[in-house]
Amino acid sequence: MAGQATGIAGKLTMAKIKRAAGRLTGVAHHTPLDYSVTFSEMTGNSVYLKLENLQKTGSFKIRGAYNKVMSLNEGSRTRGVIAASAGNHAQGVAYAALKAGIQCTIIMPDSAPLAKVMATRGYGADVVLTPGGYEEAYRFAVHMQKEKGATFVHAFDDIDVIAGQGTVALEIIEDLPEVEAVFVPVGGGGLISGVSFALKSMLPQVRVFGVQATGAPGMHISHMHDKLMESRFASTFADGIAVRRPGKVTFDLTEQYVDDIITVDDEEIAGAIILLLERSKIVAEGAGAVGLAALLGKKVHMSGCKTAVILSGGNIDINTLSLIIERGLIKTGRRIRLRVLAPDRPGSLCKLLAVVADTGANVVSVLHNRIKLSVPIKQVEVELALETRDLEHIGQIISKLSQDGYHPEVYT
Numbered sequence: 001m002a003g004q005a006t007g008i009a010g011k012l013t014m015a016k017i018k019r020a021a022g023r024l025t026g027v028a029h030h031t032p033l034d035y036s037v038t039f040s041e042m043t044g045n046s047v048y049l050k051l052e053n054l055q056k057t058g059s060f061k062i063r064g065a066y067n068k069v070m071s072l073n074e075g076s077r078t079r080g081v082i083a084a085s086a087g088n089h090a091q092g093v094a095y096a097a098l099k100a101g102i103q104c105t106i107i108m109p110d111s112a113p114l115a116k117v118m119a120t121r122g123y124g125a126d127v128v129l130t131p132g133g134y135e136e137a138y139r140f141a142v143h144m145q146k147e148k149g150a151t152f153v154h155a156f157d158d159i160d161v162i163a164g165q166g167t168v169a170l171e172i173i174e175d176l177p178e179v180e181a182v183f184v185p186v187g188g189g190g191l192i193s194g195v196s197f198a199l200k201s202m203l204p205q206v207r208v209f210g211v212q213a214t215g216a217p218g219m220h221i222s223h224m225h226d227k228l229m230e231s232r233f234a235s236t237f238a239d240g241i242a243v244r245r246p247g248k249v250t251f252d253l254t255e256q257y258v259d260d261i262i263t264v265d266d267e268e269i270a271g272a273i274i275l276l277l278e279r280s281k282i283v284a285e286g287a288g289a290v291g292l293a294a295l296l297g298k299k300v301h302m303s304g305c306k307t308a309v310i311l312s313g314g315n316i317d318i319n320t321l322s323l324i325i326e327r328g329l330i331k332t333g334r335r336i337r338l339r340v341l342a343p344d345r346p347g348s349l350c351k352l353l354a355v356v357a358d359t360g361a362n363v364v365s366v367l368h369n370r371i372k373l374s375v376p377i378k379q380v381e382v383e384l385a386l387e388t389r390d391l392e393h394i395g396q397i398i399s400k401l402s403q404d405g406y407h408p409e410v411y412t
Helices: 007-011 014-024 037-043 061-070 074-078 088-100 114-122 134-148 159-165 167-175 190-202 218-225 248-257 266-280 286-296 318-331 348-358 391-403
Strands: 033-036 046-051 081-084 104-109 126-130 181-185 207-213 260-264 306-311 335-343 362-369 379-387
Touching: 007 248, 014 061, 014 159, 014 167, 014 190, 033 037, 033 167, 037 046, 037 266, 037 286, 046 167, 061 088, 061 159, 081 088, 081 134, 088 104, 088 114, 104 114, 104 134, 114 126, 126 134, 159 167, 159 190, 159 248, 167 190, 181 190, 181 286, 190 207, 190 248, 207 218, 207 286, 218 248, 218 260, 260 286, 266 286, 266 318, 286 306, 318 335, 335 348, 335 391, 348 362, 348 379, 348 391
Parallel strands: 046 306, 081 104, 104 126, 181 207, 181 306, 207 260
Antiparallel strands: 033 046, 335 379, 362 379
């Protein structure tokens, strides 16, 4: 950690973070810091999950958005607010505007999850969808802000927003004053800026690690090159952190107060989501699961540390979650799809399924195709989707079918 932040970043103070905490009293939840036996055993650390997925609007974003909106003077409020967001900040701003009784316009990428778009509209905001990703939505919002004269509520590069996000750290310290390390999701950098500043101000010995998706590594490459940079892409299903360019203020604060910025790929993120679902009964979105993915992947060499992992949100699209679950089942040997050829005569399918039943596999679906041109005449192609126990069980099934002359082909 370097010295005191300067410039605009230097305007962030503990007094502002504590003032934000006061504004948020009775609005944002003091979310649980839940000790996880499972993840502690898997990582060799004492792991505590900061459940911001249980926060009002489904993510931490309400903290910064509400603090910003409520800090506006009457003149600014009468002109309304405008923001650009992939979803979570949108809901936070919309909720805050609803409570303040002011007009709200949100610009969102047309690729934003439908659930987030509907939730934002549900809070009364006027939602405008634009082609592209967050950067395109941001540019359109800036253009519209100049026309409308509304107050722009930046998703991350704003001191009042950052101060609101910093209240997460106050709760972690209150619940676990002996915390030694904290893993924080990073997109544009609002959360980690506020959290790292508060943690280092109150507990300078705490190590703070930011985690990004490999497909959207803007803050990571900026940290590596010691200057603000923009990644060439933002390609990740973790839409909440799919930002190409971090903020100037957030980068300055991150450089001052964060120990390291690391990355995890989408497969690692999906694996963390599956483990959270199955082992902890917790629903996290992609952005929310990156910190745990980094800890599970041993991206930082540490053991025996009291570690807080911020699960920043739980607003995951149901279709995305369904896909992640299906892929996870296949990857771990809990689901398999097989294609076999069988004689085209009565009783043939029954015989095939009897062989499958003998292996202990459960049939999910059967597709019986006798007119496919690639299938020899007098034979049928049977596609089987099976529930299985593990990869060893799959090997036993394939071996048994091969012994009985079916020559199974695995397909995905």
